[in-house]
Amino acid sequence: MADEKESRQRILDAAHKIFLRRGTALARTQEIADEAGVNKALLHYYFGSKQKLAEEVFRGAVGDFFPRLFAILQGDSTLEEKVSLVVDHYLDFLSARPYLPGYVASEMHAHPERIRAVFGQRGPAPVTVLRRQIEERVAFGAMRPIAVEQFVANLVALIVFPFMVRPALAMLLQVEGDRFDAFVAERKRTLPEFFLNGLRP
Amino acid sequence: MADEKESRQRILDAAHKIFLRRGTALARTQEIADEAGVNKALLHYYFGSKQKLAEEVFRGAVGDFFPRLFAILQGDSTLEEKVSLVVDHYLDFLSARPYLPGYVASEMHAHPERIRAVFGQRGPAPVTVLRRQIEERVAFGAMRPIAVEQFVANLVALIVFPFMVRPALAMLLQVEGDRFDAFVAERKRTLPEFFLNGLRP
DNA sequence: ACACGGTTTAACCACAAGGTTAAGGAGCGC
DNA sequence: GCGCTCCTTAACCTTGTGGTTAAACCGTGT
Numbered sequence: 001m002a003d004e005k006e007s008r009q010r011i012l013d014a015a016h017k018i019f020l021r022r023g024t025a026l027a028r029t030q031e032i033a034d035e036a037g038v039n040k041a042l043l044h045y046y047f048g049s050k051q052k053l054a055e056e057v058f059r060g061a062v063g064d065f066f067p068r069l070f071a072i073l074q075g076d077s078t079l080e081e082k083v084s085l086v087v088d089h090y091l092d093f094l095s096a097r098p099y100l101p102g103y104v105a106s107e108m109h110a111h112p113e114r115i116r117a118v119f120g121q122r123g124p125a126p127v128t129v130l131r132r133q134i135e136e137r138v139a140f141g142a143m144r145p146i147a148v149e150q151f152v153a154n155l156v157a158l159i160v161f162p163f164m165v166r167p168a169l170a171m172l173l174q175v176e177g178d179r180f181d182a183f184v185a186e187r188k189r190t191l192p193e194f195f196l197n198g199l200r201p
Numbered sequence: 202m203a204d205e206k207e208s209r210q211r212i213l214d215a216a217h218k219i220f221l222r223r224g225t226a227l228a229r230t231q232e233i234a235d236e237a238g239v240n241k242a243l244l245h246y247y248f249g250s251k252q253k254l255a256e257e258v259f260r261g262a263v264g265d266f267f268p269r270l271f272a273i274l275q276g277d278s279t280l281e282e283k284v285s286l287v288v289d290h291y292l293d294f295l296s297a298r299p300y301l302p303g304y305v306a307s308e309m310h311a312h313p314e315r316i317r318a319v320f321g322q323r324g325p326a327p328v329t330v331l332r333r334q335i336e337e338r339v340a341f342g343a344m345r346p347i348a349v350e351q352f353v354a355n356l357v358a359l360i361v362f363p364f365m366v367r368p369a370l371a372m373l374l375q376v377e378g379d380r381f382d383a384f385v386a387e388r389k390r391t392l393p394e395f396f397l398n399g400l401r402p
Numbered sequence: 403a404c405a406c407g408g409t410t411t412a413a414c415c416a417c418a419a420g421g422t423t424a425a426g427g428a429g430c431g432c
Numbered sequence: 433g434c435g436c437t438c439c440t441t442a443a444c445c446t447t448g449t450g451g452t453t454a455a456a457c458c459g460t461g462t
Contacts, residue, residue, distance in 0.1 A: 198399030
């Protein structure tokens with residue numbers, strides 16, 4: 001057989017879809033096999049076990065996320081441009097992947113050890129360039145002192161959090177359906193200013 | 202029997218502990234029964250099913266969270282005081298409950314319909330007082346315009362997000378163990394200023 | 403003493419779900 | 433055509449787990 005795509009890849013795509021929707025614990029291998037249009041045994045043939053498949057999907061999902069972030073933060077744009085780039089890029093990125101943040105949060109909570117596997121031995125990417133840019137701005141008197149960890153945490157928090165708690169947000173703030181898109185669009189407009197403004201001395 | 206506490210309550214406490222650690226899907230009723238020091242059947246005697254127990258735990262966990270938030274935001278402090286109060290209160294609150302944010306995120310992702318049950322029919326709490334305070338500040342020229350939804354989302358995001366992704370944060374920023382406490386202490390000091398500063402015109 | 407109510411238990415059940423097996427294609431070199 | 437290897441499958445197995453049952457326990461009122 002092996003229509004068009006290879007079966008292995010079709011299974012991986014199906015697993016991605018199902019795992020992200022349901023979370024690994026509630027996802028059924030049968031459902032993944034059906035979605036991929038193959039037999040359940042084939043899934044074990046290629047991936048050995050549900051767990052191994054889940055780990056590969058998780059690695060893929062998280063691997064999509066962080067490298068781009070560090071690429072921008074360590075790039076050669078100005079600090080202000082970087083903030084705008086990150087906000088723009090990630091609000092679009094997440095809008096196209098509504099289940100991703102909840103899935104990652106969920107997996108991380110159930111299997112915190114897995115994130116170690118994602119980054120391999122070579123710990124986290126360094127943020128030396130960003131750190132230096134912040135220090136320059138601070139020395140220049142154009143920004144109040146802030147640890148680079150706090151800088152990144154604040155930025156990512158403002159971008160990702162609404163997606164992570166989308167159901168609650170919809171309920172609490174009566175933001176739902178298309179209104180959520182408007183909510184995000186508004187953030188895209190205001191977040192960079194809000195964030196950078198917060199660091200003015 | 203029924204030592205000290207009533208069995209029902211002991212089961213509920215045990216369920217809270219286990220569900221928060223493992224997430225409902227991976228939690229085993231046997232483990233909850235053991236933790237409570239009772240037989241598994243007793244759990245069904247009181248709660249009918251694992252699901253019903255899970256819903257009660259979820260309601261309790263989320264119910265702890267939001268009412269206090271809205272109480273502060275709708276209280277009669279000034280805007281600046283409210284921000285400080287919320288930051289202070291919730292960073293302490295979450296420090297004492299490290300598994301809570303991950304658990305809530307996880308549950309919400311798997312069962313978005315449940316958050317509806319938490320708030321019952323009477324939709325979300327109103328934030329009219331907060332809205333008026335913002336409008337006043339804006340009219341006075343002391344604050345740039347911002348929708349109250351964005352205000353709340355930003356504030357909560359900055360507070361809760363680090364706890365929600367604690368494992369990743371530990372990895373990426375080499376913040377772990379006691380260093381996480383220091384990280385949070387630093388936020389307690391800087392967040393109110395950062396947040397309010399971000400809204401200066 | 404005794405019966406009765408709400409508790410609590412050990413033993414058991416059913417079944418879903420992950421995983422295995424052994425056999426059947428399908429393409430390919432010779 | 434034959435055998436070789438890689439895919440793919442239907443059918444089966446096993447276990448873990450939520451849930452049930454029927455009996456025992458125990459305090460309390462009479």
